[in-house]
Amino acid sequence: MTKQKQKKHLWLYIIAAVASLGGLLSGFDMGVISGALLFINETWSMTPLEQGWLVSSAIAGSVVGAAANGFLADMYGRKKIIIATALIFVVGSLMCGFAQTISQLIISRIIIGIAVGMVSFAVPLYLSEISPQKIRGMLISLFQLAITAGILLSYLINRVFANFDYNWRWMLGSGVIPAAILLIGISFLGDTPRWLISKHRDEEAKDIFKKIEPEGDVEAHIKEIKETLTPKKKESKASFKRWMFMPVFVGVGIMFVQICTGINTIIYYTPTIFQIAGFDSQIGALYATIGIGFVNFGMTLVAIATIDRLGRKPLLYIGLWGMLISLITLGSSFAFTQELGDARKWIAVASVVVYIASFAMSLGPVGWIMISEVMPLQIRGLAMSAATVANFGFNFVVVLSFLPLLDLIGRAATFWMFGGITIISMLFVYFFIPETKGISLEKIEKNWKEGRSARKFQ
Numbered sequence: 001m002t003k004q005k006q007k008k009h010l011w012l013y014i015i016a017a018v019a020s021l022g023g024l025l026s027g028f029d030m031g032v033i034s035g036a037l038l039f040i041n042e043t044w045s046m047t048p049l050e051q052g053w054l055v056s057s058a059i060a061g062s063v064v065g066a067a068a069n070g071f072l073a074d075m076y077g078r079k080k081i082i083i084a085t086a087l088i089f090v091v092g093s094l095m096c097g098f099a100q101t102i103s104q105l106i107i108s109r110i111i112i113g114i115a116v117g118m119v120s121f122a123v124p125l126y127l128s129e130i131s132p133q134k135i136r137g138m139l140i141s142l143f144q145l146a147i148t149a150g151i152l153l154s155y156l157i158n159r160v161f162a163n164f165d166y167n168w169r170w171m172l173g174s175g176v177i178p179a180a181i182l183l184i185g186i187s188f189l190g191d192t193p194r195w196l197i198s199k200h201r202d203e204e205a206k207d208i209f210k211k212i213e214p215e216g217d218v219e220a221h222i223k224e225i226k227e228t229l230t231p232k233k234k235e236s237k238a239s240f241k242r243w244m245f246m247p248v249f250v251g252v253g254i255m256f257v258q259i260c261t262g263i264n265t266i267i268y269y270t271p272t273i274f275q276i277a278g279f280d281s282q283i284g285a286l287y288a289t290i291g292i293g294f295v296n297f298g299m300t301l302v303a304i305a306t307i308d309r310l311g312r313k314p315l316l317y318i319g320l321w322g323m324l325i326s327l328i329t330l331g332s333s334f335a336f337t338q339e340l341g342d343a344r345k346w347i348a349v350a351s352v353v354v355y356i357a358s359f360a361m362s363l364g365p366v367g368w369i370m371i372s373e374v375m376p377l378q379i380r381g382l383a384m385s386a387a388t389v390a391n392f393g394f395n396f397v398v399v400l401s402f403l404p405l406l407d408l409i410g411r412a413a414t415f416w417m418f419g420g421i422t423i424i425s426m427l428f429v430y431f432f433i434p435e436t437k438g439i440s441l442e443k444i445e446k447n448w449k450e451g452r453s454a455r456k457f458q
Contacts, residue, residue, distance in 0.1 A: 012139075012212040015130060018185040020142035022082055022123035024178035025089050026116045027150025029058055030267045031293065032175065033109075035158030035286055036168040038271055043168070044102050048403035055268050056400040057106040059392050061113020066121050066388035074198075074381035077191040078126040081118055086183035088115035090176050097173025112175065113392075119182075120368075121388040125380065128372035129192035130212050133440045137307035137369050141300070144365035148300045150178055151267065152293035159286050194377065197225050224442050225377070244376050244383070247448050250432055251371040251387035257425040258367035259394040261323055262418035263359050265402045266292075266352060272403075273348065276334075276411065288349055295353050299360035311437040312366050316429045319362020324422045326355035331415035367391075373436045376445050431455075 033055055040046075046054065065085075073081050092112035099105035123143050131139040154171075161170040190196075193205040193212075202222060209218045266273070270289045303315060330351035333344050340347060375383040405414045434454040436444055447457045 012130070012132075015189055015212060016127055016139040016142055018189055019082070019123055019126050019130075020139075020146045021178070021182045021185050022085065022119040023143045023146025023148075024150035024153070024182060025085065025119050025175075027147035027152075028154045028175055028178045029112055029116055029150075030147075030264065031151035031154030032158060032171050033058070034268050034270050034272070035155065035162070035289065036171040037269075038286075039162075039168040039171075040105075046102070048407055050102070052400040052403050054102070054106060054109070056396050058109040058113035058116060059396040059399060061110035061115075062117030062120065062392035063113075063389055063396065064110075065114035065117025066385055066392055067117075068385075071382065071385075073122055073125065073385075074195075077195050077199075078122050078129070079186060079189060079191045081122040082126065082186045083183065085115040085119040085122065086179045086186070088112075088118070089179035090183075093173055093175030093179065096175070097169045099169075108172075115179075117388065117392055120391070121385055124368045124372040125384050126192055128369075128441065129194040130208070132213055133438060135308055136373070137312065137365075137437065138304050140369045140372055141304040141307055141365035143368055144360075145297070145300045145304060147364070148293070148297040148360060152290075152297050153178065155286070155290045155293040159290060162286060193221070194225055197222060224440075227442075243449050243451065244379060247374040247376060248379075248383050248386060250374050250434070250454070251383060252390040253428055253432060254367050254370045255387050255391040256394055257428060258363045259391055259398055260418075261320075261359075261363070261422045261425055262327065262355075262398065262415070263363070264395055264399050265418070266355060268399055269402060270352065273352065274345070276406075291349075292352060292356055296356050296360045299357040300364060303361040303365045306361075307365060307369070308437060311435050312369060313429060313433055313435050315362045316366055316433065317426070319358045319366075320422055320426050320429065322358025323355055323363075324419055324426075326351045326358065327415050327419035327422060330355070331412040331419065334410070334415070335412035370433065370436070373441060373444055374434065374448075376448065377441070 037051060037055065040054070041051070089112060092108055092115060095108035095111060096105060099108050124140055127140045127143060128136065154174075157174050158171050161167045161174075164170055190204065190208050193208050196202070196205040196208070205222060206218050209221055213221070270292055271286055274288050307315060330348060333340060333347040333351060337344055371384055371387040375387075402414070405417075409417070432454050434444075434447070434457040436457065439447075439457065444457070
């Protein structure tokens with residue numbers, strides 16, 4: 001892209017960067033509890049199942065937030081939902097910091113989870129609806145980049161407060177920081193043109209189109225969107241059509257692949273895994289975790305740089321193969337503890353690094369890109385909400401069951417089980433995931449209407 005074109009798209013990049021900050025909330029919550037858990041256990045003695053409930057309570061809240069969001073986003077707009085999430089996250093973070101019992105802490109984390117569920121739906125939707133098709137993948141990937149930035153920020157905060165009195169309270173209470181950043185930034189932005197047009201606010205939509213696509217044909221854009229919306233005016237509100245099943249199935253399916261291959265067992269329990277693998281001190285485990293955070297952030301940048309050139313499916317294949325190899329290796333490091341000796345912990349670290357790198361350049365960004373691209377405009381709010389609910393539903397089961405699974409079937413078998421799910425996921429990607437690189441949202445919808453299979457999109 002020439003410098004002149006870059007300048008013309010500057011406002012678009014600013015809007016996308018600010019909106020994507022919503023990912024900070026999701027990432028911060030994932031990372032901060034992983035370190036705080038080490039110290040919460042010193043305040044209250046908890047069983048593995050109780051620890052699982054504490055960690056997964058935020059995910060339970062996320063299911064509620066995501067479920068309510070589709071209707072609210074379609075009614076009040078994407079921007080207002082993002083503002084609400086920031087405010088809810090502030091309240092939940094403060095409640096966590098001052099919690100006096102495990103029950104209060106769990107309730108506080110449920111409130112945080114409601115905000116995470118809302119923002120994880122609203123931000124990818126917002127980004128998909130403001131992005132030109134040629135760079136849509138890159139701009140939506142900014143959400144995943146912000147998630148990794150939030151995770152890294154939380155890891156650094158965990159280390160900063162590790163030696164403080166009331167350390168875990170400071171860690172969890174610091175969630176006010178990313179929420180304030182998002183709240184300030186989003187307050188200066190408008191809503192998406194597609195939502196504005198759906199509310200007959202065409203002039204506002206024109207103004208935003210001129211800012212984000214100065215070289216585009218504004219009238220043609222508006223006409224195309226209105227044509228997509230036209231059936232909704234002629235039909236009843238229950239306008240779900242048979243052809244819409246496949247995009248919703250694909251959206252829910254990619255969320256299964258993203259979560260059930262084990263990513264959040266690594267993110268939420270990284271320090272715990274490293275302690276099991278042989279790191280003796282809590283501080284040592286936290287330092288290793290910070291390194292993982294940098295890898296996660298850096299490889300997401302690789303995805304952003306390549307997603308619109310290589311396409312979605314090639315990145316998925318590369319990432320899934322890397323995840324499979326690392327899960328098999330990680331499981332083996334626990335299966336052959338005596339044979340490996342002290343090398344076990346470094347094999348575990350290397351396996352987690354490869355796993356995180358593979359996920360960050362593939363399923364991390366591509367999962368959110370796919371659900372924001374494939375859903376029909378008539379039901380996009382509700383359909384993306386359903387996919388996001390599925391994401392957090394799968395997440396809740398995986399995170400809650402992880403520590404009990406380690407006790408029940410063993411460490412090696414647990415990670416090998418995730419490896420088996422990864423193989424199934426490769427087959428799902430091959431048969432059901434369409435390549436959407438360079439295809440407009442309206443054209444993607446036309447492919448579904450015409451009954452094209454995922455491998456015949458054009």
